[in-house]
Amino acid sequence: MSQSALKLARGARRQDSPRRDEDPATFSTEEVADLQFSLEQQLDAVLQRNEKLEQLNSCFEAALNHMGRGLSMFDSEQRLVVCNKAYADVYELPPELTRAGTPLVEIVRYHMSRSAGQEPAGDAPVEWIKQQVARLQQGGHLEQIQSLPDGRIIRVTYEPLAGGGWVDMQEDITAQRQADEKIEWLAHHDTLTEIPNRFHFRERLEHQFETYDPRQGFALLWIDLDHFKETNDRLGHLVGDGLLKSVAARLKNSLRAGDVVGRLGGDEFAILQVGVDREELAANLARRVLQNIRRPHEVYGHSLHTEASIGVALAPHHGQTPEQLFACADMALYRAKSAGRGVHAVYSPGTVDSASATQNPLRAELKKAVERSELALHYQPIVDLREGRVSSFEALMRWKHPSRGMIPPSEFIPIAEETRLIVPMGTWALKQACTDAKDWPDSTKVAVNLSAVQIECCDMFEIVTEALHETGLEPERLQLEITETVLMRDQARTQEVLRKLHDLGVLITLDDFGSCFATLNYLRSFPFRKIKIDRSFVRDIPEHHDCVAIVKSVADLARELNMRSVAEGVETAASLLAVRNAGYTEAQGFYFSPPVRASGIKRAVKQCALRLAALDTAIAEDKAGKGKAPPA
Known part of the structure; x- marks a missing residue:
């Protein structure tokens, strides 16, 4: 303030309380003008500060109201300090309850009355606030989940303030x-039928074993549609899927409260029937299911007639673990199919065993073969055509029968899959192959075949990791081969298992490519790193020239997908020359070596090297004009 303005101000005070012996102060025009100018400056400064505060408040309010979450602040007296629009929207508050100074109790009372449809009883809002404040004082940060009447789910977080009160935020997590x-x-x-999948059904079965009343057991019904593949192949997958959905709906309608139906994969279903204290109850359900399945299914303009076979096993009489009960139901299912299909059979140890032995003596003997260690692994080399060396060996199971000699896998592997013996057999083969491979050079891998039954009935990821851990074999040296039929059983579960094994470092190979009904979608959906073409195409190259085009197209496809390609069934030098010219990275077959025992690995490697060298020499001589044909 200027000197004249100060003087004017002092004069003004004297005029307010003048002494009798003093004359009133007089001020010049300049001093009055100076004071006016000073006051105007101060007023402008105040107005500017107010304008800035208003701008800040406007920005603050805009920021609050554009937050993705609700926000409110309450003071130590539980009165609203500030809230944003999202907070009001979450609880659908009227404008009068969003004003600063609104007691929290009024907001809570309003929310409770809307939620319950009536005024809250007594001091319910006050008690709720007391509990909230007590929780904040005890633990500081607080988080709650609120379910609103309109179905929204809100996560609320509370943060206490230093001077009392708190800030809370609301997030819609619906x-x-x-x-x-x-x-x-x-x-x-199962995404197709919308009923429990194999994993969930087994969970329910395990839970039933843990909680059931021994005085009232339960039953497992294993259902297999008869001749479903023919319907699927004749009318297409769309109609086949529609039939599966229709069957699943019929199965659900056949159950009582508490029973569970699940899809095990492909055309196989299972029912867990609770409260079964006698066999007749399970048999009645099986008959009812068969009747419902037999009724015509209207699917995409087709009236389809289908049958089913059912195997029944009761707990705890037939099995006291899920594995035992599944095995018994499977054997009963086999008996039902042997009886002509379209019927059910209840597990009976003597009847099933004797019937199985009569139908195929190898069924009973195969179980003994596993127990007596009559199974062995032989290894066939797979040759890297670019590097000219053995890159891996495929493990092939052999059964040396004590009286019948060597039984081919084509005879006993299907039986092993039907009886689920393939599970312990496959686990043994995996561990034995990993053990043998530890004695090979670090650059040589081992390939082991997986069955669809193994993937469906056990945790293959756990079995593989356990085998690798016990034997010390690096995951990168293990290859797992699966056929196209495996992919058709339970695609979601198979994809999950293969993905986990791929992430572990195990190489996944699609075996017998082109032999079945695989689509290119499989190559995109599953983590394959190698394709092995079916041996029939390679074997028929000399007689069928069109096979050359097919063989080459598969090699081109693998190259475009950045995968390795294996030609299986190479039995002559001409076949080897054809697949090498087609661009295959690896080859396998009797031209190099038949499957050998683990003790013959070194000899097989030398023989492969000699075969490759002989072929290269013959080709070089032929180019030089000597006309010498490649060795047969």
Whole structure:
């Protein structure tokens, strides 16, 4: 303030309380003008500060109201300090309840009355606030999940303030919860039929074993549709899928409360029937299921007639673990199919065993073969055509019968799969192959075949990791071969298992490519790193020139997908020359070596090297004009 203005101000005070012996102060025009100018400056400064505060408040309010979450602040007296629009929208508050100074108790009372449809009883809002404040004082940060009447799910977080009171934020997590629930549902249900999948059904079965009343057991019904593959091949996958959905719906309608139906994979279903204290109850359900399945199924303009076979096993009489009960139901299912299909059979140890032995004596003997260690592994080399060396050996199971001699895999592997003996047989083969491979050079891998039954009936990831851990074999040296039929059984489960094994470092090979009904979608969906063409195409090259085009197209496809390609069934030098010219990276067959015992590995490697050298020499001589044909 200027000197004249100060003087004017002092004069003004004297005028307010003048002494009798003093004359009133007089001020010049300049001094009055100076004071006016000073006051105007101060007023402008105040107005500017107010304008800036208003701008800040406007920005603050805009920021609050554009937050993706609700926010509110309450003081130590539980009165509203500030809230944003999202907060009001979450609880659908009227404008009068969003003003600063509004008691929290009024907001809570309003929310409770809307949720319950009536005024809250007594001091319910006050008690709720007391509990919230007590929790904040005890633990500081607080988080709660609120379910609103309209179905929304809100996550609320509270942060206490230093001077008392708190800040809370509201986040709408409805979509996140729905997504989580969807993922959970997909993990436990078959997406086609929308009933429990094999994994979830087994969970329910395990839980039933843990909680059932011994005085009232339960039954497992294993259902297999008869001749479904013919319908699927004749009318297509769309109609086949429609038939599976129709059957699943019929099965659900056949059950009582508490019973569970699941899809095990492909055309196989299972029912867990609870509260079964006698065999007749399970048999009645089986007959009812068969009747429902026999009724015509209207699918995409087709009236389809189908039958089913059912194997029944009761707990605890036939099995006291899920594995035992599944095995007994499987044997009963086999008896039902042997009886002509379209019927059910209840497990009976003597009857099933004797019937099985009569139908095929190898069934009973194969179980003994596993127990007596009559099975062995032979190894056939797979040759890298680019590097000119053995890159891996495929493990092939052999059965040396004490009286019948060597039994080919084509005879006993199907039996092993039907009886589920393939599970312990496959586990043994995997561990034995890994053990043998530890004695080979580090650059040589071992390939082991997997059955669809193994993937469906056990945790293959755990079995593989256990085998690698016990033997010390690096995951990168193990290759697992699966056929196209495996992919058709339970695609979701198979994809999950193969993906985990791939991430572990194990190489996954699609075996017998082109022999069945594989689609290119499999190559995109599953983590394959190698394709092995079916041996029939390679074997028929000399007689069928069109096979050359097929063989080359598969090699080109593998190259475009950045996968390795294996030609299986190379039995002559001409076949080897054809697949090498077609661009295959590896080859396998009797031209190099038949399957040999583990003790013959070194000899097989030398023989492969000699075969490759002989072929190269013959080709070089032929180019030089000597006309010498490649060795047969």
